Amino acid sequence: MSTRTETDSMGAIEVPSKAYWGAQTQRSKENFAIGHQPMPLAVVHALAHIKKAAARVNANLGELPTDIAQLIEQAADEVIAGELDQHFPLTVWQTGSGTQTNMNVNEVIAGRANEISGQTRGGKSPVHPNDHVNRAQSSNDCFPTAMHIAVLQAVTLHLTPAIKTLRDGIDQQAKRYEKLVKTGRTHMMDATPVTFGQELSAFVAQLDYAQTAIDNSLPAVCELAQGGTAVGTGLNSSPGFAEAIAKELAQLTELPLRSAPNKFAALAGHEPLVTLSGAIKTLAVTLMKLANDLRLLGSGPRAGLAEVHLPANEPGSSIMPGKVNPTQCEALSMLACQVIGNDTTISIAASQGHLQLNVFKPVIVHNLLESIELLADGCVNFQKQCIAGMTANEQQMAAHLENGLMLVTALNRHIGYDNAAKIAKKAYEDNQTLRQAALDLGLVTDEQFSQWVRPEDMLQPE
Template sequence: MSRKETDSIGAIDVPEDAYWGAQTQRSLINFAIGQERMPIAVVHALATIKKAAARVNNRNGSLPQDVARLIEQAADEVIGGQLDEQFPLVVWQTGSGTQTNMNVNEVIAGRANELATGARGGKSPVHPNDHVNRSQSSNDCFPTAMHIATASAVYNQLLPAIAELSGGLAEQAARHGNVIKTGRTHMMDATPITFGQELSAFVAQLDYAERAIRSALPAVCELAQGGTAVGTGLNAPAGFAEAIAGELAALTGMPLISAPNKFAALAGHEPLTIMSGALKTLAATLMKIANDLRLLGSGPRAGFAEVRLPANEPGSSIMPGKVNPTQCEALSMLACQVMGNDTTITFAASQGHLQLNVFKPVIINSLLQSIRLLADGCSNFQAHCIAGLEPDAAKMSEHLERGLMLVTALNPHIGYDKAAEIAKQAYQQGTTLREAALQLGYVTEEEFSEWVRPESMLGNGHTH
């Protein structure tokens, strides 16, 4: 069963149970590309814009109270997720996101009309363009929704997840601050560190990434709304940009403001590109953490075997008892995806032409996927890896005792060349440093014991 809906091109059949109208239906036909639907967070952000615009337009006298009330009621249902199935459009559509903006306009109008008359869809008493889209353009609505969706995902999902992982690593670093082990540079044995020091580096790296993300947020909180078609604000009343930004800030609880230059806000996407770069920084940090723990947990008998990673599931369909570092692998893979998304975003953001960048859907789809993956990845890695990992202190001690770079402690006493000779002989003969040093006669037993003490080679404040 279907009903007729119309737009400037003419009439078209729309499913009877759909709230959307003609423009949404044409998009479904004309852009049957892939399966990636427009992120629902963008839809919810657009509905929030429609709600805010209805309030502002009502206050300035350009929208009747009863129409504004109907728009708000329908918008609240969209924001609350009650109508999610009414937004079927894919990412691969017009580069301005116009079809998705109209999908939201039509659904809100269609639902508002049902509330008013009992008949779903149509354009009366609430018109999707004249009323729901009043004082707006897809060209300022969609980038505003991109920024709102991004800021919301970062504030509500990503930053708390980073804090979870960072806190878990800090707790482990404090717990194991006195477990001394061999440090490694160039993948080769180096001077001693503690396991706590090793983990503290991860905490600091996450802190750098978090600060980069936070520093990118103020620009993301600047909104294009009010620029309308090309940035001039045509068909929006004076003061509309500032008024709707204030309304959106109140509705979302985020520090949203009107962008100082609407031309740039429509034509470019520097704030989201910068945010993507910060997300890539976090991805690089997570890759480092995953790879280090993968190496430290390798074994259990033919690898480093210095860290016991949680055994969450069987690791092989053929090798009984095998357990793999699957959490490290998942974290590594999502980091790769985020780095790829950053490349997509960078290229898409560079392709703005004249007054409008028309790569908006792919930018926001990639960005929101990155945020979601990073947030889920941090939380999952903390819960299923970091919380349950344990150092193998005995294995660390064994590696430390057999390590050759403890010889560095002899440099101030016998010089670099003699110390290097001791290390070389110990390696060639398979003996300990102590044995080689005594054989060469460069130190006494007492001197070696006094000078080569791993606990004295850790620097000040070594537990953190």
């Protein structure tokens, strides 16, 4: 492999000739050969937005020559478009401030800008990665700003539409079965009746709650650390730079971004992302219940509840012919486990803000973006592969309802709790219907039982 020589404050180092990156990226690539989790490209693209916005603002403030700013913008646009994705080889497991990735972006933009200007690929002239691309910036404010932008884009463009897709799909099924009466269950035991539509409506409300929690957490994420530079003071940036770049970024990304009122907190703490992660965990908890409930209702097909027919998407066993498993429910519950674990990692990492900087930033954004991706994909896939094709086993629901002992609850108002309990106990012990047990005990007449014990009348307050 042919190489070229690049330099940084540590000296000279050989870099692949085809690479746009420079010395600092190469050193990081060699010094942090840990794992195979690449820095999310969403963060890289967000950093390119920052470099583009900074070039514009610095040019407007007279801090950067217009021709240099234009070169930076042109190269940054290529990064944003994904045309240079292969030139960002660094993993998540690097410096906790994200300095290596920030410099990777600086070097690639500078290297490409220099090539556009007619020079060789890479290098520091006419565009310098630090003096020009990183002007009025620090990794300490660039990386948290990129974290917020990447997360906001992921939530608004992917997660929120995905939640709506699943929510609307379940709501459609709830309306379809709004009058289908079945046995309710509490403590995993038979309870008073509900409709299948009522049962499904709970998930619609839970998804709405999770979406509201996510929405409520986003305004704080819209506040940017950019302009705080190294420790929050804004050293080496011009007055008004922080507000100007926040406005520019808002226009470039079409997000309601604004400058954080306290840059010291924005660099050293990550409470907004912790809050968002908690809201996202709430969604994972809802999806876990959804998956588990449908798995229980679909259990069988002959030795379980078998009240719901889940789509048979693929063979379920390598040894048992004809077996079909609730694999979509299993996948959804597994990703919910991962998201809950990611939230724990994010919480611990965010608690490690020592003095003027939190140096666990890459693992925070890596886990948060992974959670968002898993949940977004999971919601869409579950709607398509499970909810859309799910049907009620109305015959089985009717049989369970007919045999259910807790219909006796309807008699409480007429003969009292204790007498109703006697009927339920006798019916269970003697393997009788509730009607027969009630008649044998002489507590009600056949006409009274027919009048008072009506499942369809037990679905709302009387």
